[in-house]
Amino acid sequence: MSEEIGEAVPQSQKSSWATFIKQIASVSGDLSSLTAPPFILSPISLTEFPAYWCERPELFAAIADTNTDEERSVAVLKWFISTLKGQYTSRNEKLGSEKKPLNPVLGELFYGYWPATATRPRTNLVVEQVSHHPPITAYYITNPDKGLTLTGHSAQKTSFSAGSIIVKQIGHAVLNVKLPSGQTEEFLITLPKLRIDGLWYGSPYIELTDTSYIQSSTGWLSTIEYKGKGYFGGKSHQFKAVLSPPGSNNAARTFEGLWHITSKETSPGRGSSILDPFTDVQGPKEEVTVAPIEEQNDWESRKLWKLVAKGIRESDFDLASREKSKIEVGILHPQ
Numbered sequence: 001m002s003e004e005i006g007e008a009v010p011q012s013q014k015s016s017w018a019t020f021i022k023q024i025a026s027v028s029g030d031l032s033s034l035t036a037p038p039f040i041l042s043p044i045s046l047t048e049f050p051a052y053w054c055e056r057p058e059l060f061a062a063i064a065d066t067n068t069d070e071e072r073s074v075a076v077l078k079w080f081i082s083t084l085k086g087q088y089t090s091r092n093e094k095l096g097s098e099k100k101p102l103n104p105v106l107g108e109l110f111y112g113y114w115p116a117t118a119t120r121p122r123t124n125l126v127v128e129q130v131s132h133h134p135p136i137t138a139y140y141i142t143n144p145d146k147g148l149t150l151t152g153h154s155a156q157k158t159s160f161s162a163g164s165i166i167v168k169q170i171g172h173a174v175l176n177v178k179l180p181s182g183q184t185e186e187f188l189i190t191l192p193k194l195r196i197d198g199l200w201y202g203s204p205y206i207e208l209t210d211t212s213y214i215q216s217s218t219g220w221l222s223t224i225e226y227k228g229k230g231y232f233g234g235k236s237h238q239f240k241a242v243l244s245p246p247g248s249n250n251a252a253r254t255f256e257g258l259w260h261i262t263s264k265e266t267s268p269g270r271g272s273s274i275l276d277p278f279t280d281v282q283g284p285k286e287e288v289t290v291a292p293i294e295e296q297n298d299w300e301s302r303k304l305w306k307l308v309a310k311g312i313r314e315s316d317f318d319l320a321s322r323e324k325s326k327i328e329v330g331i332l333h334p335q
Ligand SMILES: CC(C)CCC[C@@H](C)[C@H]1CC[C@H]2[C@@H]3CC=C4C[C@@H](O)CC[C@]4(C)[C@H]3CC[C@]12C
Pocket: 031, 032, 036, 040, 049, 050, 052, 087, 088, 098, 099, 100, 101, 154, 156, 167, 169, 196, 204
């Protein structure tokens, strides 16, 4: 290879980047405790990530406005696919590349909501860090007026292969939908595998791989296959989803496209006649609303990490590391 390591890495941090990559390659399981060079640190804690589930609140609410089991499974798939751009590419847009999030402390909290509008009622978010090593984040998202609750936990197991970090997501989400009949339909949502590429250059980004599922208690099943560059015609962030009816492996409906742009329905026999996009995430999304820091309690993420985040944002890494040790010491030796 003729390219020099770390094209995107500041000159002064090139050697620490090389050391960090070697460490990543030798540590397997949990990367959260590795010390990374400053340029790759994100000022945002992992406890904020569950908010990605609801940044298109109208698609979440729309799940409740369906009349048949099939329609409901389609609405859940549409909402799920529409969250992927936020979940997996938003740090590249916001921070320039994928970065190393702040590793939450045990008991760290993140509260937020999406306010009611004329077209949908309010949705609430509660997140708690329930394990520090390995990091495990639990979340609860609810739209009470629509009878929707999403409960889940998120952990990762990492390994290194061919220059990339492979992240297996441990954990899943369960979506409960209260039906007009009084019964509850349950959707079990599994999560895709991630590959973090671009490490060598110092500008990491995520590609999704393998398969994830959304299994409804009615029997409808979505099987979602992810591919990146070099498959299905060479584009990044491709998916194909097959929705099959209870008791059958046959596709009733199929969908495909780019999860960070648009996708369309390609159902057997009628795909090309469907002109409307299935998902389109090119328009703006709605970030979660969070109380001002002064009103937060000491365990709430943005208050807890306030000065560390300031240090990272302003490139004052002495401040960041001093404040980080204070948090760690405070947690280990509570008063
Ligand atoms: C960027 C390099 C240098 C350091 C590696 C940092 C690791 C720990 C980061 C990078 C990307 C991150 C993932 C990005 C997106 C999600 C989706 C969210 O719903 C759960 C957390 C999860 C799965 C993150 C877990 C932590 C993660 C894997």
